[in-house]
Amino acid sequence: MDIFYYFDLISVLTAKELKVRYKNSILGYFWSVLNPLSMALIFLFAFKKVLKIPIENYTFFLICGLFPWQWFSNSVMVSTNILLANATLIKKINFPSYIIPLVSVLNDMIHFMMSIPIILGFALFYKILPTATWIYGILLLTISQFLLTLGISLFISSLNLFFRDLERIVNIGVTILFYGTPIFYEMNFVPQKYKSFIIINPLAGIIENWRNLFMKNFIDFPLFWKNFAYNVIIFFLGFLIFKKLSYKFGEIL
Amino acid sequence: MSLPYYNKVVVSFEEVTKTYPYYAYIIAGLKNFLLKLPQAIKHSRKRFVALKNISFQIYEGECFGIIGKNGAGKSTILSLILGVIKPDKGRIYVKKRVSALLELGSGFHPDLTGRENIILNGVLLGMRKRKILREIEKIIEFSELGDFIDQPIRTYSLGMIARLGFSVVAHLEPEILLIDEVLAVGDLGFQKKCIDKILSFKQNRVTIVFVSHNMQDIKNLCDRVMWIEDHTIKMIGNPDEVIKAYEQNFKTKYIDEY
Numbered sequence: 365m366d367i368f369y370y371f372d373l374i375s376v377l378t379a380k381e382l383k384v385r386y387k388n389s390i391l392g393y394f395w396s397v398l399n400p401l402s403m404a405l406i407f408l409f410a411f412k413k414v415l416k417i418p419i420e421n422y423t424f425f426l427i428c429g430l431f432p433w434q435w436f437s438n439s440v441m442v443s444t445n446i447l448l449a450n451a452t453l454i455k456k457i458n459f460p461s462y463i464i465p466l467v468s469v470l471n472d473m474i475h476f477m478m479s480i481p482i483i484l485g486f487a488l489f490y491k492i493l494p495t496a497t498w499i500y501g502i503l504l505l506t507i508s509q510f511l512l513t514l515g516i517s518l519f520i521s522s523l524n525l526f527f528r529d530l531e532r533i534v535n536i537g538v539t540i541l542f543y544g545t546p547i548f549y550e551m552n553f554v555p556q557k558y559k560s561f562i563i564i565n566p567l568a569g570i571i572e573n574w575r576n577l578f579m580k581n582f583i584d585f586p587l588f589w590k591n592f593a594y595n596v597i598i599f600f601l602g603f604l605i606f607k608k609l610s611y612k613f614g615e616i617l
Numbered sequence: 618m619s620l621p622y623y624n625k626v627v628v629s630f631e632e633v634t635k636t637y638p639y640y641a642y643i644i645a646g647l648k649n650f651l652l653k654l655p656q657a658i659k660h661s662r663k664r665f666v667a668l669k670n671i672s673f674q675i676y677e678g679e680c681f682g683i684i685g686k687n688g689a690g691k692s693t694i695l696s697l698i699l700g701v702i703k704p705d706k707g708r709i710y711v712k713k714r715v716s717a718l719l720e721l722g723s724g725f726h727p728d729l730t731g732r733e734n735i736i737l738n739g740v741l742l743g744m745r746k747r748k749i750l751r752e753i754e755k756i757i758e759f760s761e762l763g764d765f766i767d768q769p770i771r772t773y774s775l776g777m778i779a780r781l782g783f784s785v786v787a788h789l790e791p792e793i794l795l796i797d798e799v800l801a802v803g804d805l806g807f808q809k810k811c812i813d814k815i816l817s818f819k820q821n822r823v824t825i826v827f828v829s830h831n832m833q834d835i836k837n838l839c840d841r842v843m844w845i846e847d848h849t850i851k852m853i854g855n856p857d858e859v860i861k862a863y864e865q866n867f868k869t870k871y872i873d874e875y
Contacts, residue, residue, distance in 0.1 A: 372746040380737055384728050387769075456723035457741050458700045458715065529646030614702035615637050 373463060374470070381471040396475045397482055400430040407548045419550060421579070424486045428578040429547035429571050431483060432505075435476035436513050436567060437538050439469045443517035444524045444531040451617040461610055462603070465517040473510055483578055492579060501577040504588065509570050512595040515602030522609040525616055545571055566594045626712070627793060627824050628675035628698055633707035635693055636664035667693040669849045670707070675793075677713075678822035680815070682829070682839035682856060684863055689845040691828045695719060695795045698826060713824065716742055716791035718799050722778045727771035731762055731781055734770055738785045752788045760784035761807070775802045783807075787814050793824045801831065812837065832860050 386392040404426040411417040419425050443465055447454065450464050480502065487494060524530040545567045546554070554562055562568050569591030576582055639660060650657045668690045675681045683691045696702045697709055699717050724741040725734045735756055739749035749756075757766050760780045770778060779802045786794065800811050815825060815838055829835055835842060835856060842859040844852040846866075852859050 369743070369745060373740050376737055376740040376746060380726060380729065380733070383733070384726060387728050452720060452723040453741065455696070455701055456699075456717065456719040458717070459741060459743075527647035527650060529648055533647065611703055614696060 370463075373459070374467060377463065377467040378470050378474070381467060382474065385471075393478065397479050400427070400434045400479070401482075403430050411548055417549070421490050424490050424492075424579065425575065426548060427483060427486050428575040429545075431476060431479050432509060432571060432574045433542065433545070433547055433567075434479075435472045436509065437542070438475075439472045439513045439517050440520065440534065440538060442468055442472075443521040444534050446517075447521050447525055447613065448617065454613050455617055461613055462518060462606055465521045465606075466514060469510065469514045469517055472513075473506065477506070487578060492581070495581045497577065497581050497583065501573075501583050504583070504592075505570060505573055505577065508588070508592045508595050511592075511599040512566050512570065515595070515599035518602035518606040522606040522613075525613060526609070541565065541567060544568070547571060566591060566598060569594070625677040626674045626710075627677045628712070628826070629708075629710040630671055630673050630694075630697075631708045631710075632670050632672050633668060633697065633704045633709060634666070634670050635668040635690075635697065635702065636666050636705050638664050666848055668697075668704075669847075671845075671850050672707075673843060673850060673853060675824060675826065677824055678819065679840045680819055680825040680827060680838050682827050682835040682842040683845060684829070684832070684835060684842060684860070685845035685851075690848045691845055692719070692797060694845070695797055695826065695828060698793070698795060711793070713792035714743070715793045715795060716786060716789045717795040717797075718782060718786045719795060719797045721775060721782060721799050721802065722770070723782075725770055725778065725782070728769050730769055731760070731766040731773070732757070734781065735785055738782070739789075742785065742789055744789060756784045756788050759787060759810075776804055776807070779803045780807055783811050783814075787811075791818070791823055793826065794818060795826045797828045798830065800834075801829070832864070836860060 385396075404423060407426050407430075408423055412419075412422045446464055446468055447461065453459065453464065454461050484494065520530065520534055524534075544562060544565050546562065551559075551562065551568070551572060569587050573583055573588055573591070576584055671694075683694060685691050693702070695717065696719075697704060698711055699715050699719070700711065724738045726737060729737065732753070735753055736746065736749050739756075740746055760766070760783075762777060762780060765773065765777065770781065773781070779799055782799065783803075794815075796815075800808055803811065812834065815827075818825060819838075825838070827835070827838060839856050841854060842856045843850060844859050844863050852862055
């Protein structure tokens with residue numbers, strides 16, 4: 365089948381997800397940004413007001429990490445059950461099943477993109493004037509994070525069909541990852557002997573660069589390319605595992 | 618025993634065996650798997666047989682009926698033709714594009730309107746969006762859903778969902794069409810309309826594989842019928858003969874058991 369058909373398939377399915385999300389509540393957009401905003405408030409209280417963490421513009425600092433994190437964690441959490449939820453598509457219609465996690469990650473990506481105006485608002489509030497770096501920076505980091513998120517989603521969604529309690533492990537994993545990523549702290553707060561643990565976390569590099577971009581108008585390119593290569597590898601591994609397992613989907617769903 | 622005027626084989630099963638894993642082992646999860654490893658491995662090897670060594674051919678332009686009890690393996694055959702599952706042994710050839718109407722509302726979303734679902738379902742079934750938009754008024758007209766077309770389909774009855782589903786498939790220009798028992802819920806008027814549409818497909822040399830428990834429909838539509846019993850082919854051939862034997866078998870069983 366041709367590429368135009370795939371484009372139709374992905375665009376119609378993504379539009380469907382967005383429609384369904386906003387049909388159920390007119391305040392859909394509000395809800396999707398409320399979660400990271402309220403988390404920011406909680407961390408602001410706990411770490412700035414109580415623990416007096418020495419980071420300037422801490423609210424903005426948190427927002428820059430939490431919005432991209434929200435995209436990643438939503439996609440990964442949803443991916444555990446996504447094939448089960450779409451069982452009839454896989455069993456009754458012959459279509460490429462990797463489209464299902466792909467559309468889910470795209471959908472969360474669009475929500476993240478739509479929250480960038482809020483980040484922009486915060487930047488202006490803290491008197492940071494965005495430069496042209498934002499345009500290509502957002503593009504590059506989005507692609508990189510998309511590959512990482514999709515790779516992990518493909519891996520988890522396919523494996524969950526064989527081990528249906530994977531959701532619990534994924535929940536724990538996501539929590540560990542949240543604290544193992546410099547979201548509410550800075551990379552240089554981490555003691556030297558633990559740094560390597562943080563560096564093997566592919567999300568750390570992305571969040572660092574999102575923050576560089578939004579707060580300082582620059583991208584750390586050596587970090588970006590290293591991280592990008594890492595994410596490409598994760599994407600291909602996830603895709604290969606999904607492909608390998610997908611011929612069995614029809615019989616075990 | 619093919620009929621003389623059909624010659625080109627479009628679907629061919631050669632000694633196909635299909636087994637399924639036991640579901641209980643799958644849903645037990647990772648915890649169970651690790652805690653009871655030896656047992657789990659043993660269980661994972663145990664599979665039940667859904668089809669045993671079956672071979673048959675379907676020819677271009679014919680309407681091929683499949684009958685048999687629930688759980689005999691009819692739907693497994695359709696899934697194999699569609700390609701969503703793979704056989705354990707044997708070979709399957711499918712020479713044309715397959716479109717399927719296997720389950721009511723598969724690929725529909727309850728919160729979307731009938732109109733939005735036509736686009737969604739059409740794309741899932743392999744149509745380009747442009748083509749669907751061109752055909753959409755015809756599809757809506759065929760479905761006879763009227764003003765309901767702009768209501769979310771969670772407000773639809775089963776019969777209305779069947780109408781919508783068949784209307785989309787009817788405008789797909791299928792080459793091989795699989796229909797599994799989904800017409801039964803429509804009202805008589807719509808069933809008649811579906812049968813007419815299937816007959817017009819037949820005239821256009823569309824190959825149809827039709828699973829039903831309604832022997833009258835099978836007799837009216839099918840050129841050949843295959844009777845599946847105990848996961849294997851019991852009989853294949855002329856509809857009148859196969860249905861007669863099938864019904865006879867049912868009666869004897871009924872008398873034997875009670």
